[in-house]
Amino acid sequence: MKVGAKQRLATVFSLGFFALVAQSLLFREFFSVFEGNELGFGCFFSSWLLWVGAGALVARSLTRAVHKLTDFFEWLPLVYLPAFILQLHLVQHARMLAGVQPFELFPLAKMFPVAMLANAPVSFVTGLLFTIACAWLSGAGGLPPARVYFFEALGGGAGGVAVTAALAAGWPAETIFLVLAVANSSLATRFHDLAFNNKLYSARRRYITQYVAQYPLPDCGSKPSRRIMELTQRIC
Structure with missing residues (x-):
């Protein structure tokens, strides 16, 4: 690539x-x-x-x-x-x-x-x-x-x-990890978008980032975690 x-x-x-x-x-x-x-x-x-x-x-x-x-x-x-x-x-x-x-x-x-x-x-x-x-x-x-x-x-x-x-x-550890997970998945798939200039990869980036935002962590119901999930679309 x-x-x-x-x-x-x-x-x-x-x-x-x-x-x-x-x-x-x-x-x-x-x-x-x-x-x-x-x-x-x-x-x-x-x-x-x-x-x-x-x-x-x-x-x-x-x-x-x-x-x-x-x-x-x-x-x-x-x-x-x-x-x-x-x-x-x-x-x-x-x-x-x-x-x-x-x-x-x-x-x-x-x-x-x-x-x-x-x-x-x-x-x-x-x-x-x-x-x-x-x-x-x-x-x-x-x-x-x-x-x-x-x-x-x-x-x-x-x-x-x-x-x-x-x-x-005051962010819990689970929320901090959630932010990193979304950022890492978005970064990796963004580079594929740049390399291939393909809408398929844009769709895949959106899917992966949203999937990572649903990771089964204990504190994903907290207010900061919900806020991060709401911002996933913007990151995509």
Whole structure:
């Protein structure tokens, strides 16, 4: 697919944005489940980085598969959506998975294995997509991989500001995710519109964005969530 360099950089920016927001929301949930245990912080970030490295290593070792995936990389950020939902549920049920009662302190012997399991989806996808993005961006007029680092970090910084502002405004985590889901799906399909200039893709973008806005999240009945659903048509 022929997508310009600016669109590619915008996609890389969105990767950093989503990864940072997702990490912040998941860490808040992790903090609650593990009751602010300092050892839990170390388990969270160490397991997160280990899975990011694992994802990058897998992408690096599968050269042929990575080359094929670059042909439709614009769709790959959508993998973040089910990965986030899966990881959120794993974190929320961490005590059940470890067999630790709510009134018990989380023992370190069980904490790290559960953290490794719960942190796998989003962090692994982050490492995988980041490595593929380097190959994908180099196909846009030979742009250097350093651009991936820069725009991913820029997106992460913007994501940090955005999630802080949203949480300070009282938005629940589910609503913040809903906004990201709509934005990610709209961005991916928008680039297909630009590449193909086809009404079919415009219709598909509208359908996907509306479908994502109906994700089965616990707080989708809240006023902010309903407002986001009402604005879906404008985003389309």
